[in-house]
Each structure stands twice: as structure tokens, then as C-alpha cells.
Amino acid sequence: MKKTHNRREFIRSCSRYSLGIALAGVTGYALKDATALQWVWQVDPFKCTYCGRCATHCVLNPSAVKCVHAYALCGYCDLCGGYLKPGHIDRDTAAENQLCPTAAIERKFIEEPYYEYRINEDLCIGCAKCVEGCSAFGNGSLHLQIRHNLCVNCNECAIARVCPSDAIKRVPAYDPYLVKGSFSDDTNT
Amino acid sequence: MNKRWIHIILLLAVGLIAVIVIADYLSTRPGKRPPNPFAFDVSDYESVEESLISHRETRQIRITDTKAVHIASNENNIFLLTAGYLQTLTPRGEEINSISLGQAATSLFAFPDNSVIIAFENYLEYYSAEGNLLHRSDSAPDNALFTAVSTMENRIYVADAGNNQVVVYDLALKYLDTFKGESGVSTLHGFILPSRHFDMAVNADNELWIVNPGLHYIQNYAADGRFRRQWGKPSFTPEGFSGCCNPSYITFLHDGRFVTSEKGLVRIKIYKESGILESVVASPEAFKNGLKAPAIATLENDIVVALDFDRSMIRIFEPK
Numbered sequence: 305m306k307k308t309h310n311r312r313e314f315i316r317s318c319s320r321y322s323l324g325i326a327l328a329g330v331t332g333y334a335l336k337d338a339t340a341l342q343w344v345w346q347v348d349p350f351k352c353t354y355c356g357r358c359a360t361h362c363v364l365n366p367s368a369v370k371c372v373h374a375y376a377l378c379g380y381c382d383l384c385g386g387y388l389k390p391g392h393i394d395r396d397t398a399a400e401n402q403l404c405p406t407a408a409i410e411r412k413f414i415e416e417p418y419y420e421y422r423i424n425e426d427l428c429i430g431c432a433k434c435v436e437g438c439s440a441f442g443n444g445s446l447h448l449q450i451r452h453n454l455c456v457n458c459n460e461c462a463i464a465r466v467c468p469s470d471a472i473k474r475v476p477a478y479d480p481y482l483v484k485g486s487f488s489d490d491t492n493t
Numbered sequence: 494m495n496k497r498w499i500h501i502i503l504l505l506a507v508g509l510i511a512v513i514v515i516a517d518y519l520s521t522r523p524g525k526r527p528p529n530p531f532a533f534d535v536s537d538y539e540s541v542e543e544s545l546i547s548h549r550e551t552r553q554i555r556i557t558d559t560k561a562v563h564i565a566s567n568e569n570n571i572f573l574l575t576a577g578y579l580q581t582l583t584p585r586g587e588e589i590n591s592i593s594l595g596q597a598a599t600s601l602f603a604f605p606d607n608s609v610i611i612a613f614e615n616y617l618e619y620y621s622a623e624g625n626l627l628h629r630s631d632s633a634p635d636n637a638l639f640t641a642v643s644t645m646e647n648r649i650y651v652a653d654a655g656n657n658q659v660v661v662y663d664l665a666l667k668y669l670d671t672f673k674g675e676s677g678v679s680t681l682h683g684f685i686l687p688s689r690h691f692d693m694a695v696n697a698d699n700e701l702w703i704v705n706p707g708l709h710y711i712q713n714y715a716a717d718g719r720f721r722r723q724w725g726k727p728s729f730t731p732e733g734f735s736g737c738c739n740p741s742y743i744t745f746l747h748d749g750r751f752v753t754s755e756k757g758l759v760r761i762k763i764y765k766e767s768g769i770l771e772s773v774v775a776s777p778e779a780f781k782n783g784l785k786a787p788a789i790a791t792l793e794n795d796i797v798v799a800l801d802f803d804r805s806m807i808r809i810f811e812p813k
Binding site for chain 2: 354355356357359360379380381382383384385390391403405416417431432433436437439440441442443
């Protein structure tokens with residue numbers, strides 16, 4: 305005998321299906337958001353021209369851009385172009401000999417004649433003065449990076465807007481740093 | 494329209510232009526380049542006293558469609574190493590010969606008869622003047638990076654920046670010896686190489702001079718690798734060598750005077766045999782906005798040939 309549906313059963317079925325579809329939709333939407341590629345801002349060190357705007361144009365003060373050190377590229381020089389002022393009086397740690405305006409580079413003796421240079425990120429303002437000195441006279445191991453523990457990831461990066469060399473670009477959040485040594489300058493191959 | 498209205502319109506136009514100019518002055522649009530408050534300033538050292546400059550630039554040879562790698566010379570010709578090719582040029586820039594190398598080379602040495610030894614990353618090749626391959630060395634062990642080659646008393650000396658050492662071969666490119674410049678008390682640490690700049694040259698008196706760039710010294714070694722003497726000092730003034738890794742290149746004039754080339758504060762200088770500064774061939778002003786040390790070679794009559802990597806050209810400097 306053919307089964308007949310009354311109105312009550314019909315409404316109940318419709319409600320069930322609607323709820324199921326709504327739940328599946330919400331789950332799908334949440335999954336999409338969770339798995340979508342996120343992007344963050346980063347400095348391409350091979351495009352950077354050390355203009356100083358990372359220090360002056362970030363919405364944060366001090367800037368979220370900091371100097372980082374690729375130790376594998378460093379020559380551990382005694383006469384470091386990124387640490388010592390041009391025309392320094394002595395080759396030591398005295399303030400008048402240091403290039404960094406905030407003394408954010410710490411120099412440590414390793415063995416004659418090698419010295420290690422560490423960046424104190426609490427003091428670094430991202431001015432790139434040391435980066436320019438290191439790139440001109442050394443190997444370019446000092447370079448700028450946006451630190452993502454500080455960066456608020458603005459929709460439109462205030463530094464990217466004024467960067468004269470288009471060095472600030474979006475990179476995937478799962479690989480947020482462009483540290484020298486771990487990637488190469490693809491414009492110079 | 495009466496005069497009064499014309500004056501009002503003109504005043505408004507002037508006011509509008511003033512507002513636009515001031516707004517542009519205050520704006521931070523990407524095309525504007527305000528002075529960098531944190532600029533790395535070496536301008537105090539860029540200009541050199543005119544009386545110290547001994548040469549003037551007389552000619553430029555543009556290098557097109559290829560990446561220049563190194564330069565060398567003998568009494569008559571310039572040898573230009575580019576990506577995959579060796580070109581032999583007259584001092585006027587006319588091509589005499591060209592050899593395809595297949596691989597990217599790093600340095601070269603030219604004999605008076607136009608035969609050439611070419612250094613690749615970890616091996617050498619010896620070509621006749623006609624471009625025929627005469628000898629090829631075995632590949633050097635791991636990390637080798639040959640950056641300079643020179644000859645003395647039938648031996649070939651190769652600077653290996655990857656292993657901080659000099660490798661010695663015979664003229665058939667058979668391995669003979671290696672030394673690290675650690676033979677003297679004052680050279681305890683041997684060659685200090687912060688970067689891949691590691692050059693050497695042999696003068697007319699058959700003396701092997703090797704740059705120790707981390708110490709800013711130019712050091713003289715005997716044929717067997719014994720240290721003899723050294724000179725040099727770090728300084729941003731013309732008397733010394735600035736930054737690290739300098740001098741990046743050296744060569745000799747025919748009477749034995751040194752010619753040096755530096756990076757960072759780019760300049761080419763001549764030193765007497767004793768190591769005292771004699772003159773400046775090209776001051777940093779001649780290499781404005783450049784950072785790379787030009788590779789150098791010399792021709793007769795104290796002519797200095799510089800390979801300007803930043804401008805991709807050969808620049809000829811002749812005595813004034």
C-alpha cells in the first residue's frame with residue numbers, strides 16, 4: 305500500500321533537510337577560512353635600497369622592521385662596515401665608533417681576528433644604516449626583515465606605499481621570512 | 494568682465510597652485526625621495542685632492558649582451574672573460590678572437606704569446622693563442638672556489654677562496670702543492686677571507702704577491718709558499734684600504750709598482766714597490782653610485798684598464 309505523507313511530516317522533513325544543509329554550509333565556510341592561504345608583508349633584501357623609510361613610515365613606533373643577521377654569510381670581520389662608522393677613531397665598542405644610531409649591534413670577540421655581531425631587536429629601529437654599510441663593504445649579511453611578532457599586518461602596509469624600490473611584498477604566512485642565505489636573488493641569476 | 498574679476502581669478506589660481514605645491518611637498522607619495530635621515534655617509538672620503546690623481550679616463554668600451562666576469566692583459570691586448578666566453582680585444586676595443594668556454598669561468602691569466610689560463614670554480618684550463626685547449630686540471634676537492642690565477646717560474650698559482658689557500662700547479666696543470674700563508678709569526682692565521690675577493694699577482698721581478706683582505710695586507714710569498722713580507726693598513730683615507738675584503742684586486746705596472754682596486758668606497762690607486770701611496774688612478778667620484786670593485790689590468794705606458802661591473806664597461810685610464 306502506498307505510504308502517504310501528511311503536512312506535518314512534510315514540514316518536519318523540510319526542517320531536517322534545511323538544518324542539515326545549513327550545518328554543512330557553516331562547516332564548509334569555516335573549513336574554507338581555516339585552509340585559505342594567508343599572506344603577510346615582508347622585505348625582499350635583494351631589492352632593498354636602504355632608504356630609511358622602514359624606520360620612519362611604519363605605523364608602529366619603533367618600526368616592526370628590524371635588522372637580522374645571516375650568520376652563514378658573515379665574514380666575522382674585525383673591521384665591520386656595518387658596525388663601525390666610516391672614519392672611526394678606534395676599532396672598538398666605544399659609542400663614537402659605532403655606526404648604529406641606537407647601539408643595537410652587539411660585538412663579541414670570538415678569536416683573533418674574528419668578531420660576532422648580534423642584533424638587539426629591542427633597540428633596533430630598522431633604519432638600515434648598518435645594512436648599507438655591510439652591503440657596501442662586506443657580504444651583505446645584515447639585512448632588514450619585518451618581524452611578525454610585532455607587525456600588525458595592515459591591509460595596506462604603510463612602508464610598502466612609500467618604498468622606492470618595491471621591496472615590500474606579500475609572502476605566504478606559512479613561509480613569512482626572506483632571510484638571506486635561505487633564498488637567492490632570482491633577478492641576478 | 495572687468496579688471497577686478499580678472500585679478501580675483503588670477504589670485505585664486507596662484508593660491509591654488511601654491512596649495513598644490515605645498516601639499517605635494519608635504520605628501521609622502523612613493524615617487525618622492527626625501528633625504529634619508531639614516532644615510533650611510535662616506536662623502537667625506539669620495540673626493541680626492543686633484544694633485545693626487547695621476548690618470549684621466551680616455552676611453553670606454555661598452556660590454557653588451559653578456560655579463561662580464563674578469564679582465565687581464567699582456568703587453569698588447571686586453572682579455573675579457575664573460576659568461577661562457579673569452580674575448581681577446583685590442584686596446585681600442587676591437588675583437589681579435591673569441592673562445593666559447595661552455596662553463597662560467599671565474600678568473601684568467603694571459604701570457605705574452607696570447608695563450609691563456611682560465612680558472613673555473615674548481616679547475617683550470619690552458620688555451621693556446623688560437624683557442625685550442627692544451628691542458629685541463631683535475632677538479633679540486635670540496636669547497637674549492639678559484640678566484641685568481643698567476644704564474645711564476647713555470648708554476649701556476651691559484652687563489653682558492655673556498656678553502657683559504659693557494660694551490661700550485663705545473664704548466665701541464667698537474668697539482669704540485671698547497672699553502673695557507675701560515676708560515677710566519679705575523680701571519681699566524683693565514684689568509685683571512687671575509688668574502689670571495691682573494692687576488693694575487695706576480696711582478697716583473699718574479700715576486701708573488703697575494704692579498705690577505707681580512708687583514709688589509711698585500712703579502713709576498715716565496716715560490717714554495719714561505720711568507721716573506723707584507724704591507725698595507727686599513728683606512729678610509731687614500732693611504733689605506735677601506736672596509737673589509739680590500740684590496741679586492743691587485744696588479745702591477747711594468748716597473749713593479751702596485752695597482753689596487755677597492756670595493757665599497759670604489760677607487761683605484763698606485764702604490765710604490767715599498768707600499769707607500771703614490772697616486773690615485775680613479776677616485777670614488779669616478780664610480781659614483783657603484784659598489785663593486787672593478788677588476789683591473791695594465792697596458793704599457795702605465796695605462797690602467799678597469800672592468801666596471803656596475804656600468805658593464807671597460808674603462809681605460811691613461812697618465813695625465
